[in-house]
Amino acid sequence: QVQPVESGGGLVQPGGSLKLSCAASGIAFIFNTMGWYRQAPGKQREMIAAITTRGVTNYADSVKGRFTISRVNTEKTVYLQMNSLEPEDTAVYYCNTAPGAALPWGLGTQVSVSS
Numbered sequence: 001q002v003q004p005v006e007s008g009g010g011l012v013q014p015g016g017s018l019k020l021s022c023a024a025s026g027i028a029f030i031f032n033t034m035g036w037y038r039q040a041p042g043k044q045r046e047m048i049a050a051i052t053t054r055g056v057t058n059y060a061d062s063v064k065g066r067f068t069i070s071r072v073n074t075e076k077t078v079y080l081q082m083n084s085l086e087p088e089d090t091a092v093y094y095c096n097t098a099p100g101a102a103l104p105w106g107l108g109t110q111v112s113v114s115s
Contacts, residue, residue: 002026035098
């Protein structure tokens with residue numbers, strides 16, 4: 001299996017926005033629920049958003065109302081639009097299948113929120 005490739009991270013001020021992308025070419029993408037995960041320094045990796053094959057979404061309370069997950073099946077790509085970013089959102093962000101991460105973890109993309 002091929003690991004996903006995440007991109008779009010960066011340094012942003014509090015209140016700013018970023019849009020992350022994840023290319024997951026190594027799976028039967030259209031048959032899998034996909035999720036975004038993040039790992040902050042000193043903390044365990046956690047799932048923060050998921051989207052089913054039919055587009056039903058679910059979010060962790062910490063990001064609900066601020067983040068939006070979407071997918072384009074023909075591109076085998078998952079997106080995460082992040083608005084109203086807070087310093088607590090600083091982490092490395094990953095995508096994988098959900099709820100169980102069945103793929104090898106990619107390198108992730110670093111998101112840093114700081115003034």
